[in-house]
Amino acid sequence: MAVESGTQETERVVGRVWTVRLDPHGRLAAGAVRLSCSRPACADQHFPDGAAAARKAAIAHVNAHLAHVREEGGPRGDAWCACRAVDCAWHTSGSGSGGPRPAAGRCGGPVVLTVYADRAGRLWRVAETCARCAAATADCRVLDTAPPPSHGAHAGADRAARKAEEQAAPGNGAGAGGMAALFSDCGASPVGASPATPVSAEAPARVPQARAVPQARAVPQASPSRRPKRRGKIAQRVVPDDLEPETLRQELTELGDAFRAYQKRPEPDLALLAALHERKARAFALWADVSGDETLREEAERAEKAIGATREMHENRTGQPADAPDDAPVVERLLTRTQAAHARAVLDHVTAHTPCPGPEARLAVLMLTLRAARAGTGNVTGQDLSGWLHKDAERVLEQLVAADWLRLSEDVADALDSRPEDPTLITVPALLPDRPRPFGFGKTTRARLSGWAQKVVGDRKIRKKKGGPATRLVALYTAAHTGFDGRLGHAEDGGLDLDRVAAFCALPPDRVAEQVELLLAADWFAEAEISAGRLRGRLSERVLPLGGLL
Incomplete structure (x- = not known):
């Protein structure tokens, strides 16, 4: 739902939402899956071969919508928060229970384009929300940030020009101190009401005050001889750029890459997987000691348990321990x-x-x-x-x-x-x-x-x-x-x-x-x-x- 070029600058529209989901189709025993999208123009698809093919098609469908959004200029800075439009139900509990709901948090920050995927792999949601709702929603990833609302007639052209200026002038990005935070919840909720008018320079009192946000730390220009640090991710956690000691940060980054490479292997190698879990247990235990985060220690303990389980599976499959020499004969044992x-x-x-x-x-x-x-x-x-x-x-x-x-x-x-x-x-x-x-x-x-x-x-x-x-x-x-x-x-x-x-x-x-x-x-x-x-x-x-x- 793109904003037409003739839309008045005082109008605001509800943030766009695309919901792609997988549901059983027909008899459960048959294993067929239906793919449906919330956009009326997208027809349902059926996959009789099971969830694997349907999940690939769902991801491709989500990527197609994201590509279309990028072609239109990305998220719209003058859009209402789509999460606010549903009473912030995406990140508050109690919906539909009949009892009192916790009060929805106040929206704030620039409009961002987010993608949410549930851990079961059955639902994906692309939405234009405010930055505060995106941060409060579990398993939600921010893909793009909208510039401040345009005050001209051609919002898309202004947005493209502004992005080009930001790329040409370092330090003026979304996280820099020169960009003011705008809220997406000015006035009443757009559900069942007429669009509200954004606050102008003559009426600054109607703008809700943003909570203080720590100033982004200035990043020094990297010298030609020093390459920037590569961002690492492991076990759904981002490895901090300033994690010390440096050897621990490098180990966590390399370990995350190794786990992702293992997942792409055509055949399992349980001896290799046990070795990766052993490295992970040591690294997360050290990370917990450095940071004092007990959840990291719990992750290390889970990795310790995974070592034993993986080695047992390896021994059951090959008849030899995980640390046996590569040239040891493989025995197909009758008993595990x-x-x-x-x-x-x-x-x-x-x-x-x-x-x-x-x-x-x-x-x-x-x-x-x-x-x-x-x-x-x-x-x-x-x-x-x-x-x-x-x-x-x-x-x-x-x-x-x-x-x-x-x-x-x-x-x-x-x-x-x-x-x-x-x-x-x-x-x-x-x-x-x-x-x-x-x-x-x-x-x-x-x-x-x-x-x-x-x-x-x-x-x-x-x-x-x-x-x-x-x-x-x-x-x-x-x-x-x-x-x-x-x-x-x-x-x-x-x-x-x-x-x-x-x-x-x-x-x-x-x-x-x-x-x-x-x-x-x-x-x-x-x-x-x-x-x-x-x-x-x-x-x-x-x-x-x-x-x-x-």
Whole structure:
């Protein structure tokens, strides 16, 4: 809505507003998005492919309006504040609540062209407002400042000439002391009323007094040998030009550039992102010490948390820590670090709650617990039971049923004959929902843990070496307690405690060695030895994907 050249100099118009928004279109499940603009000449657009394409189109639409405003000469100095026209609802709370609203702040300062974008990426607003409303509106950016209202008939030509003069004469910009601040709220609000007349030289009393604004600091002319400081921005914060020490200002500026460059990468590099968060945590902690701003320290703490989360994601994706050498082999692990911790919790639970002695019963309890871990019930087939226990399946099942640890939907003989299309329903009373829950993982993790245990127990080479339930239990325990390179236990511990391994396998400690020999022959271990009450060794390369990271 441009001002015509014949408009009287006493007339004022409401500041222009363009509102671009994204809304769901049609059924929510379809994911289609509608782009609409508040200007009547702009037709709605529909994007069936989702919000990403719609967001790009919305930004392009906003930029097109901004280009049109610039072509018309930028913001108009004789315009009313558009925020004031809606009772300053853009930066005051309580609108539409039915209760009393806080009083809107008095408008003031020159007319500026602003753009607002909500953090959810669903609404953009371009508006001509006063400088005071722009400063009070969160997430609002000032793009241009209007010169004082023209007193001639051709406002656009005068504005262009004035800008050319300002560029030719340094020191006469909007922030210089030579420009007087004009208010955009002279007289009554333009909503529902006739345009007000700006204050003339004969009536200075009607001009509201501006609050004192600190005089802009004079910037000395840069010498040819000294380049001006580059303005930095990081985490929605502007790095002050006068921040000391200089090395901190440079680090924050470079770090902001590095984060923006990372966002443009076609593929994520989580090791690089963790390093950036580590630099950010150090820099913001120092910035907080220098400035005394506690919000900067909170930002540093958030960066510290982001370091751990990013490194964990990197390890889950690649199977190796973020600080591993670049030439280290990438292992696609079946379990994430968190899932491996849940697997060890299940092993400890089974060790303490097996109702019958012997490695056969321990293996059956482990596998059935993983099937029923979430709801206390699950399905098994005769093939499952025979694969776990071979000829001992019937005896072990009868023991577990007699101890009331396990309940079957049919007798033991029928359970051993059940097929995948008609599995047997099992119930573990201790895991039913009305009992205290020993595990805190969800159904996805339960399925992943059950599949992991099935892969270990059904390992082809262990079967070829005639490995029994005790051998498979040793394989399960060692797989669940490895580092990223496959070594058993934590590096500082020097392997696994032999007594704990034996307790889980329901074996005397002196019988663990023969199971380890079988696993060496089955290429489960690349190396292994028992000495001084410790089991030391390393998983072979072929079974590294089954290793659960400590």
